[in-house]
Amino acid sequence: MDTNELIRALAADARQQAASISSIWWGAVGLAISLAAAVFFTTLGPRPDIATAAETPRFLFKFVVTITLAASAFGLARTLSRPDESWRKAMPYLAIAPALIVMAVIVELFVLPLDTWSAKLVGTNSMVCLTFIPLMGIGPLTIFLLALRHGATARPALAGAVAGLLAGGIAATFYAAQCMDDSPLFVATWYTIAIAGLALVGAVGAHRFARW
Amino acid sequence: MDGRDESELARLLQAAIAGDERAYGEFLLRAANLVRGFARRRIVQGGIDPEDVVQETLLAIHMKRHTWRDNAPVTPWVYAIARYKLIDAFRRRGRRVEIEIGQIAESAAQPEPETVSDREIGRALDTLAPGQRSAVAAVCVDGHSIRETAKRLGMSETAVRVALHRGLAAIARRIGRK
Structure with a gap:
């Protein structure tokens, strides 16, 4: 088949159009949030004292971090779905959530007496955290890998890892409403491990699955 | 490639995405020329036919044309796809060379006509x-x-x-x- 013959066939196929990257990602994130919400409300549900917890800064700060992570990962995943280099501009935003949690940990270490540090870090819920963030995140991650496959990323592993951060950010936002451990020490340790696990699965999955 | 060519390319691609088959054919011809130059400059030793890379890039452009951001520059987007497909071709050839070395002992006597x-x-x-x-x-x-x-x-x-x-x-x- 010579190149002009191929061009003839492609031109004849001009009318078949795929959905835009932007609409695919908004649809994907809507579906992912619904899915994570469904798993959350059928398994865990919010903690019983959520009304009083909502008045404490530590509880609220968990949502600031997880939602910031999800939002920055969303913007980056969308640009990583295109083959060009425009994703590099969205990359710095990904540092905001880690910077926030590092600052919060520093403040927490100043505020708390030394002998309570390890108790706050270990918390009471770490196994639930390590179970339910991946459990609520794996469905969203699958949806995001499909969205990446629909696009054309030149960096499959990186895009997959970012998709994992997005799925982890969404799952952690729901999980934070249940978790009784509000200390930034706990969040910085266990949330990070759980979300990093999803990022790793995303990187491996996209490396295999988002080739084109 | 100057600014006029770029804006003409963008106009053709926009028309193509709106369903204009003739504009699309013209766009693909021009994209093929860009990619051919790109591939020939980068493939210095044998083993890969630049025209294979041209064809695979055109097919990828076709399947992934929804990843072009309306009113973004077209040429960097075309080259990004070409680069990905060129790397893909190198990767595949690496694999094929290994297979060929393994098979040489058995099938050296019957070269395949190509x-x-x-x-x-x-x-x-x-x-x-x-x-x-x-x-x-x-x-x-x-x-x-x-x-x-x-x-x-x-x-x-x-x-x-x-x-x-x-x-x-x-x-x-x-x-x-x-």
């Missing part, structure tokens, strides 16, 4: 289901229009369009998976 037209995409076409294959072949190899192909194959025009589209998508998948 014709110029026998390209990767042509080989992928041969593996399609018969319906898709005849639709793709009628349009590209024999140069028939969608209407003529529909008449010759006794199908509706819509069915020919669907078979063509699915056939091209299957070829793209096969190339990507190797």
Whole structure:
């Protein structure tokens, strides 16, 4: 088949159009949030004292971090779905959530007496955290890998890892409403491990699955 | 490539995305020239035919043209796709070289005949289901229009369009998976 013959066939196929990257990602994130919400409300549900917890800064700060992570990962995943280099501009935003949690940990270490540090870090819920963030995140991650496959990323592993951060950010936002451990020490340790696990699965999955 | 060429390319691609087949053909011809120059500059030793890279890039542009951001520059986008497909070609050739070394002992006596037209995409076409294959072949190899192909194959025009589209998508998948 010579190149002009191929061009003839492609031109004849001009009318078949795929959905835009932007609409695919908004649809994907809507579906992912619904899915994570469904798993959350059928398994865990919010903690019983959520009304009083909502008045404490530590509880609220968990949502600031997880939602910031999800939002920055969303913007980056969308640009990583295109083959060009425009994703590099969205990359710095990904540092905001880690910077926030590092600052919060520093403040927490100043505020708390030394002998309570390890108790706050270990918390009471770490196994639930390590179970339910991946459990609520794996469905969203699958949806995001499909969205990446629909696009054309030149960096499959990186895009997959970012998709994992997005799925982890969404799952952690729901999980934070249940978790009784509000200390930034706990969040910085266990949330990070759980979300990093999803990022790793995303990187491996996209490396295999988002080739084109 | 100057600013005028770039804006003409953007205009053609916009028209193509709106469904203009003639503008799309013109766009693909120009993109093919860009990619051909790109591939020839980068493939310095044998083993990869630059024209294979041109064809695989055109097919990828076609399958992924929704990843072009409306009113973004077209040329960097075309080159980004070409670069990805070139790396893919190098990766595949690396693998093939290993296989060939392993098989040399057994099959050195029977070299396979290879014709110029026998390209990767042509080989992928041969593996399609018969319906898709005849639709793709009628349009590209024999140069028939969608209407003529529909008449010759006794199908509706819509069915020919669907078979063509699915056939091209299957070829793209096969190339990507190797």
